[in-house]
Amino acid sequence: MSETTESSVMPAADAEPSTRMNMIQAINSAMDVMMGRDPDVIVMGEDVGYFGGVFRATAGLQSKYGKTRVFDTPISECGIIGVAVGMGAYGLRPVPEIQFADYIYPALDQLVSEAARLRYRSAGEFTAPITVRSPFGGGIFGGQTHSQSPEGIFTHISGVKTVIPSTPYDAKGLLIAAIEDNDPTIFFEPKRIYNGPFDGHWDKPTQNWSQHPAGEVPTGYYKIELGKAKVVRPGEALTVLVYGTMVHVALAVMEEAGVDAEVIDLRTLVPLDIETIEASVKKTGRCMIVHEATRTSGFGAELSALVQERCFYHLEAPIERVTGFDTPYPHSLEWAYFPGPVRIGEALKKIMKDA
Template sequence: MTAMNLIQALNSALDVMLEHDPNVLIFGEDVGYFGGVFRVTDKLQEKYGATRCFDTPISEGGIIATAIGMGAYGLRPVAEIQFADYILPAYDQLVSEAARLRYRSGGEFSAPITVRSPYGGGIFGGQTHSQSPEAIFAHVTGLKTVIPSNPYDAKGLLIAAIECDDPVIFLEPKRIYNGPFDGRPDTQVKTWAGHPQADVPEGHYTVPLGKAAIAREGDEVTVLAYGTMVHVALAGIADSGVDAELIDLRSIVPLDIDTIVASVKKTGRCVIFHEASRFGGFGAELSALVQERCFDHLQSPIDRVAGWDMPYPHAFEWDYFPGPRRLAEALKRAMEYN
């Protein structure tokens, strides 16, 4: 075991897979010689050579088209889109091609590609470096969407994604690259040092896609979250004094419906917590599923705490960002409902 931050854990996953499988190769804007703007591919080109880890033109559509072609040939490419906000030029490739290639070809071709992309807010990145687009991928059948919340999971999930035979969108919450973040921008920045999930094995291991983790056990309300919001939720739960159970979904497709349903049946209450704006967000799907499957067990309305429905506003980042206070209020509302 080695103490790693999330960046180092992702780098270790890529290192392990480059070592392990000659069909794995990595490319994206600035990922080669420079090692990536967030350093996730640091030293990989130096260690494995330019054909295993290389820079690309500024062309998200071209990057994903290339990856799909390589996947069809039999490789397992890992493409980086520098910010999830810039993934939209590749959306056609992901939706019309990667997600459907296996289906439409009757199983003759497939695209076993992994698309890594830093996402989410909390870094004063304005509307082009802060968005949370997970719902637009979750809606597309044929894609898997994974969002880790800590270094241990990040490494295991990324290895599982690369080994997966389906296209995987791997969204990296950039606010927690260097340390967990409780949603309070005015408190001192924490690092991953000393965090139990920053203890990461050096070698190969996987965390299966589609298996949620219970980040905090509790009896009164179920909180569903992923990525950065797992840490914000822990702070909000502590503030509220409510004995909430926190589920870290880890992947939203496939979704661990069994863990969600078991928890809500136990607590009878559910609050969904995500950074992305609320209307049509992934929380809407979670809310519908919980209602369909746990209706008789619910003691209060399912609530959603999410970003406001607007473009990500730069100066108002902390007014927009759903912090621990908003979650705590929702938890209290749920408990007071009768």
């Protein structure tokens, strides 16, 4: 079992003191640090230059590093990723931004047919060290074209890594690790927690994000190893597998319910830290999976299959999944769409019935 705290965090000797950052600031800091360390790191995408990105994640980078290293692109996701693949093959480390995850579909051919296969097709002569950043999930009432959670699609693509942070500290460390990795990485950023955590009212948005403290994040270089989950809440009665925004939702619900649940933040879906998952489920005998994406063919289905295969004789109750619904994303009802206290509570009653 690899409960990852200090062991998976690899700070460099030039790490600087920490400061308070929200996730947007931490992501900006990661790109700033890497651009300062490596002249081959390039930031590109729609409105990432002068404007600093629709969520301000790239603010100030163009003025600091110039228009040849931070530049705006046409509104062509296929073109953005195609250019990035070529840059990576040439030896650069591009960090393209797709403005919303919902817009990434025109780039699928470049990601699947080119980026994911380049290392294998060239027998290792070329690689695609690109890190595709994109905000995903709901939280801004963006409706069907600004709120999707397509992570399950990318976990199916051999040769692509999929990373989803849940805290500012993890966001910076994981992004640095992704940029340094020689294979393509999809880096999904949960925009519901971009500016800070939510309060305890998980069925509606908080009105005062700024009142909640952000995380302590080192201002210098450090990275978190890809493929290492984190036990964010130890427990003995139930294992809860989550990532992104749902980490905070699950923690709040488990605390309120008073369940001795072990909450595991997966952090990276591919590569997956199956060893930590297996050890936890064998200890608790119960497993709940919570994610925002639709239920059918969501990543929770893969998690459920893996737990079933590896922990069948240790399970004391059926595995429960709490997910988004198999419907187009609702604009006005997105807070009903999110897994929250009611639906997670119902699953808790089922899974803990005979405990």
